[in-house]
Amino acid sequence: MRIFFIGDLVGKPGRRIVKEKLKNLVDEYKIDLVIANGENAAGGFGLTEKIKDEILDCGVDIITSGNHIWDKKEIYDFIDSEPRLLRPQNYPPDVPGKGFYIYSTKNKEKIAIINLLGRTFMEALDCPFRAFQSIIKDIREETHNIIVDFHAEATSEKKSFLFFADGLVSAIMGTHTHVQTADAIISSKGTAYITDVGMTGVQHSVIGMRPKEILEKFIHGLPTRFQVASGDSYINAVIIELDQKGKVLFLQPGIF
Ligand SMILES: [Fe+2]
Ligand SMILES: [Fe+2]
Incomplete structure (x- = not known):
């Protein structure tokens, strides 16, 4: 099974380039499942129902998220009716939405997608390690194809999670910092890892x-309203290929 994992989609330029390129990339790399982090898809902050549908319509199968998922208030109205949209699993259990989903591909193969949120240099939240521990046994009874979006600021927290979940999941894809890191590896137990897609x-x-506004904030320390940039866009993504047992055969981060 081949997966295309797309890093945080930012605003209209991010959506536009995915719409332009995704179909060809799926054909070229024979992709079975597309996952995209959509926490910044609506003007850089959160997700609306219309934009969620737009992303799914252009070929994304599962949308993961992170700390910005609640930024557009209408998320509360639709997150419970869309299982293909995830919020991090380690929010308290009575928070709307779900933190994992088991998807069936066109070839009837099952794959679980889990979303977690780090706590280091971020808002206080339930422990992502324990939240993972409480669901992983049941998920592995259904499938060994498991992709984790670990959305976190600190490299150390994401890398530590590799040692915690090594061999239990197929891949750990770091998101949130918006800069692709040069540390992609496949562990000896067959788990793929990258600190940030x-x-x-x-x-x-x-x-x-x-x-403009970001500089204003850094220089004067005053609150400013950030705007999505304009100009040439790129897709930061990772291609992962799994064997029949959910172990990673091939891992290729790239700029598309
Ligand atoms: Fe983000
Ligand atoms: Fe984030």
């Missing part, structure tokens, strides 16, 4: 946003 949006920007 990167972002999908305007290349010459501050992590997808227009520099």
Whole structure:
């Protein structure tokens, strides 16, 4: 099974490039499942129902998210009716939405997608390690094809999670920092790992946003309203190939 995992999709430029390129990439790399992190898809902050549908319509099968998932208030109205949209599993259990989903591909192969949120340099939240521990046994009874989107700021937290979940999952894809890291590896137990997949949006920007307001904030320390950047865009993504037992055969991060 081949998976195309797309890093944080930022605003209209990010959506536009996915719409333009995804169908050809899926054909070229014989992709069975497309996962995209959509936490920044609506103007850089959160997700609306219309934009969620737009992303799914252009060939994304599963949308993961992170700390920005709640930024558009209408998320509360539709997150419970769309199982293909995930919020991190380690929010308290009575928070709307779900943190994992078991998907069936066209070839009737099952694959689980789990979304977790880090706690280091981020908002206080339930423990992502324990949240994972409480669901992984049941998930592995259904499938050994398991992809984790670990959405976190600290490299150390994401890398530690590799040692915690090594051999239990197929791949751990770091997201949130919007910059693709050069540390992709397949462990001896067959788990793929990258600290950050990167972002999908305007290349010459501050992590997808227009520099003007960001500079204003850095220089004067005053609150500013960030805007999505404009200009040439790229897709930051990772191609993963799994064997029949959910172990990784091939891992290729790239800029598309
Ligand atoms: Fe993000
Ligand atoms: Fe984030």
